[in-house]
Amino acid sequence: MKDMRKILNFILAGTAVAGLAADRPIGVIGGDPLARLGVRQDQLREIPANASVRFVKKTQYLNNSRAVITHTMDDSEKLVLQAVDLMDKYGIKATLFVSTGTGDIQQMWPRLRKAIAGGHELGSHSRTHQCSWPDTAEFCAKAFSDSEVTGSRDDILKNTSQPYVWAWCYPCGLCAANQAVHEKLARAGYLVARNYPDEPHDGHVIPNLQTYAGDLYNAAYTQVVQKIGGIAKHGNTDVAQLNAKFDEVYKAGGVYSFMSHAQWLDFGPNDFYQRHLAYLGGRRDVWYVPMGLLYAYKTVLDRTEVRALDTPPGTARFAIFNDLDPKIYRNSITLQFTVPAKARVLAGGKPLPERQTGLTDRWSDEYYRRENDTVYVTVRPNTILEFR
Numbered sequence: 126m127k128d129m130r131k132i133l134n135f136i137l138a139g140t141a142v143a144g145l146a147a148d149r150p151i152g153v154i155g156g157d158p159l160a161r162l163g164v165r166q167d168q169l170r171e172i173p174a175n176a177s178v179r180f181v182k183k184t185q186y187l188n189n190s191r192a193v194i195t196h197t198m199d200d201s202e203k204l205v206l207q208a209v210d211l212m213d214k215y216g217i218k219a220t221l222f223v224s225t226g227t228g229d230i231q232q233m234w235p236r237l238r239k240a241i242a243g244g245h246e247l248g249s250h251s252r253t254h255q256c257s258w259p260d261t262a263e264f265c266a267k268a269f270s271d272s273e274v275t276g277s278r279d280d281i282l283k284n285t286s287q288p289y290v291w292a293w294c295y296p297c298g299l300c301a302a303n304q305a306v307h308e309k310l311a312r313a314g315y316l317v318a319r320n321y322p323d324e325p326h327d328g329h330v331i332p333n334l335q336t337y338a339g340d341l342y343n344a345a346y347t348q349v350v351q352k353i354g355g356i357a358k359h360g361n362t363d364v365a366q367l368n369a370k371f372d373e374v375y376k377a378g379g380v381y382s383f384m385s386h387a388q389w390l391d392f393g394p395n396d397f398y399q400r401h402l403a404y405l406g407g408r409r410d411v412w413y414v415p416m417g418l419l420y421a422y423k424t425v426l427d428r429t430e431v432r433a434l435d436t437p438p439g440t441a442r443f444a445i446f447n448d449l450d451p452k453i454y455r456n457s458i459t460l461q462f463t464v465p466a467k468a469r470v471l472a473g474g475k476p477l478p479e480r481q482t483g484l485t486d487r488w489s490d491e492y493y494r495r496e497n498d499t500v501y502v503t504v505r506p507n508t509i510l511e512f513r
């Protein structure tokens with residue numbers, strides 16, 4: 126009997142964590158999201174009272190962008206700060222994966238805090254960056270201790286104003302296929318974990334992922350942008366080839382995700398890193414976003430519902446709601462409406478600003494944009510949207 130209970134606990138624990146990673150993401154909260162908005166089920170309508178305002182769809186990417194650019198940079202190296210200056214020059218947004226107990230981290234915190242304010246994200250790259258090949262189960266158990274997994278997360282929270290740590294990066298790409306490690310990362314609240322696949326055989330150079338990863342805890346990227354380093358045999362520094370790979374992803378409307386180590390870059394206007402950033406920057410039909418927030422966005426997009434509400438004549442109201450913890454999921458999403466007459470747009474009773482131009486390089490701003498009869502409303506869910 127005792128054994129039975131043990132087995133059952135094991136199965137339940139396994140189901141809960143597997144569920145976290147699959148159809149039930151981290152941060153789903155109980156209760157009725159409509160009730161939290163003060164809306165009753167019987168107030169929902171298929172068609173709004175003002176039927177000329179029509180909800181069309183949630184756009185695939187923020188602000189109806191055509192494609193996504195996300196950048197990641199690994200390690201606690203002072204040179205990261207020089208790279209961030211360049212990213213800022215070209216408007217590229219990155220996840221900076223830092224090891225919080227090693228390297229130059231103590232000197233880096235002030236600039237990293239500024240980077241967060243500028244729209245970048247800090248992710249965890251453990252505390253002490255342990256690497257040892259091959260990545261046996263014994264090694265993974267030791268290298269993914271509580272100190273490394275939750276300690277590094279808490280170091281980031283303590284040293285910055287970032288409210289949550291969404292993303293993990295495997296030191297040397299090790300243990301990225303270890304299920305026990307996946308479960309540990311999920312329990313620590315990480316939404317996504319980036320890999321560095323098969324460095325001994327240069328598998329990490331162009332993993333060629335051009336969309337979201339299927340396995341959130343073994344998430345690849347499109348290509349590296351860096352010289353030879355570590356145990357690799359090749360780098361990836363030919364600017365024409367780097368740019369052509371981006372073009373391929375962009376044409377398909379995908380996610381261009383590139384990663385670098387600052388210590389394997391050259392810094393100068395004619396060097397490959399800056400020239401590639403210059404090629405990527407300044408595009409009005411691209412969304413620039415750090416990796417963790419991109420994956421958080423995907424979950425918000427998938428789980429948010431839009432329903433029309435009863436309204437007085439001449440107005441249209443919609444409930445925008447999901448079952449996600451707003452402390453983790455702070456993302457805006459973009460909703461496409463058909464709105465023939467000029468109307469003010471309000472969220473939660475407050476007018477949204479109109480923003481016709483500019484880059485899409487933030488993930489929690491709220492605004493709307495009109496293109497003829499189409500209005501794109503970028504808004505944080507769990508609110509009532511109103512057209513007046």
Ligand SMILES: [Zn+2]
Binds near residue numbers: 250
């Ligand atoms: Zn590293």
